[in-house]
Amino acid sequence: MTKQKYNWAILGCGKIAGKFSSDLKLLGNANLYATASRSLDKSTAFAEKYGFEKAYGSYQEMVVDPKVDCVYVASPHSHHHDHAILCLEHGKAVLVEKAFALTASQAKKMIDAARKNNAFLMEAFWTRFQASFEKVMQVLESGELGKARMMRSEFCFFAPYDPGHRLFNLELGGGSLLDIGIYPVFWAEQVFGIPSEITTTVDLAPTGADRSIAMTFKYPEGEIAQLTSSLAVCSDTQTEIWCEKGFIRVLRIDPSTVKVTISKKDSTAEDIIFHLDKGFGLLLEAKHVMECLDAGLLESPLLPLECTFRQMQLLDRIREIAGIRYPIKTQFS
Numbered sequence: 254m255t256k257q258k259y260n261w262a263i264l265g266c267g268k269i270a271g272k273f274s275s276d277l278k279l280l281g282n283a284n285l286y287a288t289a290s291r292s293l294d295k296s297t298a299f300a301e302k303y304g305f306e307k308a309y310g311s312y313q314e315m316v317v318d319p320k321v322d323c324v325y326v327a328s329p330h331s332h333h334h335d336h337a338i339l340c341l342e343h344g345k346a347v348l349v350e351k352a353f354a355l356t357a358s359q360a361k362k363m364i365d366a367a368r369k370n371n372a373f374l375m376e377a378f379w380t381r382f383q384a385s386f387e388k389v390m391q392v393l394e395s396g397e398l399g400k401a402r403m404m405r406s407e408f409c410f411f412a413p414y415d416p417g418h419r420l421f422n423l424e425l426g427g428g429s430l431l432d433i434g435i436y437p438v439f440w441a442e443q444v445f446g447i448p449s450e451i452t453t454t455v456d457l458a459p460t461g462a463d464r465s466i467a468m469t470f471k472y473p474e475g476e477i478a479q480l481t482s483s484l485a486v487c488s489d490t491q492t493e494i495w496c497e498k499g500f501i502r503v504l505r506i507d508p509s510t511v512k513v514t515i516s517k518k519d520s521t522a523e524d525i526i527f528h529l530d531k532g533f534g535l536l537l538e539a540k541h542v543m544e545c546l547d548a549g550l551l552e553s554p555l556l557p558l559e560c561t562f563r564q565m566q567l568l569d570r571i572r573e574i575a576g577i578r579y580p581i582k583t584q585f586s
């Protein structure tokens with residue numbers, strides 16, 4: 254599907270959908286075409302606010318519109334499976350917010366639906382597309398710091414306890430692990446691969462959602478990763494990768510600025526600031542989707558579905574060990 258402009262639709266007019274839409278406006282080849290909400294009033298207000306041409310009062314009405322090329326699925330993760338499959342079965346290119354699904358089994362069905370319908374599918378894992386990520390991986394691969402042996406990564410923010418909110422409601426996939434813990438888990442998977450041992454310590458909210466989780470991964474060659482996510486505290490959003498001859502620190506300063514420190518033994522540390530002049534960073538993933546479509550690809554070479562599936566399998570393992578269960582039939586595949 255090569256087009257001069259792609260018609261985008263938004264499924265679920267919530268918080269992140271607003272940020273994504275204002276980023277989409279910054280891309281010359283993205284047309285803000287349609288919004289879809291369970292409420293027509295909400296859809297219309299959202300369309301007016303961000304400048305979409307059409308507003309639909311149901312997801313079903315939007316997916317049957319043949320003019321829609323790409324759909325951004327921005328519902329709670331509990332609904333990504335159903336909503337992504339609905340779009341894929343209508344031949345749309347689909348960008349699904351993280352967490353991609355609740356379980357690996359759901360993720361597999363989404364990937365199967367994409368392949369069956371020859372439709373593009375990708376997880377909206379925006380940090381994968383940041384220049385800071387590329388830089389870190391490049392330094393590690395160059396070997397200049399020796400072998401990476403340990404790491405620490407955290408993502409925490411304080412959210413007041415509200416049992417109905419998607420962050421705490423298990424029916425909506427609540428919990429810190431799937432909301433923000435996936436970032437530290439992603440870093441560990443990218444740097445060290447799949448762990449041979451996992452231990453967890455978890456604090457469950459009264460709803461059963463994980464309010465805080467600390468994870469330790471161990472790898473066959475002795476590498477260790479300590480990972481944390483929490484909805485109960487504030488922290489730096491920081492990843493440190495410790496290598497034989499130095500370390501790398503990745504610090505999120507604000508949503509558009511990341512500082513990467515490369516510290517070599519016996520020399521001064523180098524700070525590199527990666528700053529986005531415009532947008533929230535979500536435009537990077539939308540831009541990448543359209544580049545893939547221009548190239549006739551059905552999945553991203555930077556974030557292949559295999560990578561997303563591996564991550565979902567790892568999250569299943571963590572949840573099984575930690576005793577975090579969602580009210581769905583297939584939990585751990």
Ligand SMILES: NC(=O)c1ccc[n+]([C@@H]2O[C@H](COP(=O)([O-])OP(=O)(O)OC[C@H]3O[C@@H](n4cnc5c(N)ncnc54)[C@H](OP(=O)(O)O)[C@@H]3O)[C@@H](O)[C@H]2O)c1
Nearest residue numbers: 265266267268269270290291327328329330350351352432
């Ligand atoms: N990439 C990032 O940085 C980032 C940041 C925040 C969140 N996210 C991800 O984006 C997704 C949405 O998060 P959000 O913070 O935007 O949530 P939100 O504000 O609650 O919005 C979610 C939207 O989903 C729709 N929805 C469909 N079925 C629903 C149901 N049963 N209950 C509640 N809402 C339902 C609603 O839209 P309608 O009422 O219009 O149908 C709602 O506004 C989550 O998967 C989250 O992890 C990503």
